[in-house]
Amino acid sequence: MKILMTGFEPFDGSMVNPSKQLLLLLDKVSIPGVSLVTSLLPVINKYASEALLSSLEQHNPDSVICLGQASGRSVISIEKVAINLLNFSMPDNEGTVIKDQKIYDDSPDAYFSTLPVSKLVNHLTNQKIPVEISYSAGTYLCNQVFYTLMHSLNKTGSKIPAGFIHLPALPEQAAVTPKPIPSMSMETMFMALTEIIIYLNNISKK
Numbered sequence: 255m256k257i258l259m260t261g262f263e264p265f266d267g268s269m270v271n272p273s274k275q276l277l278l279l280l281d282k283v284s285i286p287g288v289s290l291v292t293s294l295l296p297v298i299n300k301y302a303s304e305a306l307l308s309s310l311e312q313h314n315p316d317s318v319i320c321l322g323q324a325s326g327r328s329v330i331s332i333e334k335v336a337i338n339l340l341n342f343s344m345p346d347n348e349g350t351v352i353k354d355q356k357i358y359d360d361s362p363d364a365y366f367s368t369l370p371v372s373k374l375v376n377h378l379t380n381q382k383i384p385v386e387i388s389y390s391a392g393t394y395l396c397n398q399v400f401y402t403l404m405h406s407l408n409k410t411g412s413k414i415p416a417g418f419i420h421l422p423a424l425p426e427q428a429a430v431t432p433k434p435i436p437s438m439s440m441e442t443m444f445m446a447l448t449e450i451i452i453y454l455n456n457i458s459k460k
Contacts, residue, residue: 255455256289258315259447260306262322262395265297266344272421272443273321279444280451288455291315295399297347299340302395303357303402310406317415317454319369319447320403322396324420325427328436330378330446331388331420332371336401337364341393357401365404367417370457377453383446384438391418415454419447 259280261273277292293309295302310318324331338361340352371387378385391397400418407416421443428437 255287255317255458256291256313256315257451257454258291258293258309258313258318260293260295260309260318260320260399262295262302263297263347265323265347265395268427270424270427271323272424272438272440273323275424275440276321276421276443276447279440280447283448285448285451285455287459288451290451295395297395299346299348299350299352299395299398302399306399306402307406310403315414316458318403318407318417319450320396320399320418321447322399322418322420323423324392324396325423325431326435327420327422328438329384329386329422330438330443331386332369332374333367333388333391333400333418333420334371335364335366335389336391336397336404336418337393338362338401339393340398343394346395357398358405361405365401365408367400367404368407368413369415369417369454371417373457374450374453378446378449381445381449383442383449385446388420391420396420419450
């Protein structure tokens with residue numbers, strides 16, 4: 255099974271992003287039956303979707319997991335729905351701020367993830383990993399990439415498991431914020447992503 259996993263560069267003044275760090279770690283791991291390819295996306299409105307679509311075309315994966323950071327969340331958030339809206343609460347890495355704008359005109363208001371969201375949440379819960387189903391991926395670059403992913407797959411009629419997962423901040427990020435925020439260790443996030451990859455590979459064989 256070939257899985258494409260994407261993450262984002264650091265943003266909003268931080269020097270790190272857990273999604274990027276996880277890509278670096280997972281690149282070094284061998285999981286039987288899985289060919290994992292990774293792609294680091296820019297936190298730039300006009301390039302993020304383009305980079306994702308390029309990776310999809312290049313790798314033609316059997317499954318796609320996009321990762322992003324959501325400071326303020328305390329658990330792994332497996333997103334259920336992407337909405338056709340951009341409404342930035344902060345500039346992207348080029349200083350662009352977009353307000354109340356559709357991602358694609360004349361396209362559905364929303365797409366649902368094709369990952370087995372509930373089953374993944376149950377599986378991680380059984381592994382004692384803090385996790386939740388999230389019904390809002392926000393309106394920033396994470397939602398843009400998530401919507402672009404599902405829109406692209408829908409256009410081609412692809413039914414592969416694909417979706418978005420939000421990660422909490424790392425402890426070293428939480429330690430330097432003006433106000434206290436939740437965090438999660440890299441070890442726990444790495445365990446969660448490894449379990450998700452193994453789970454998707456196992457169900458693909460059924």
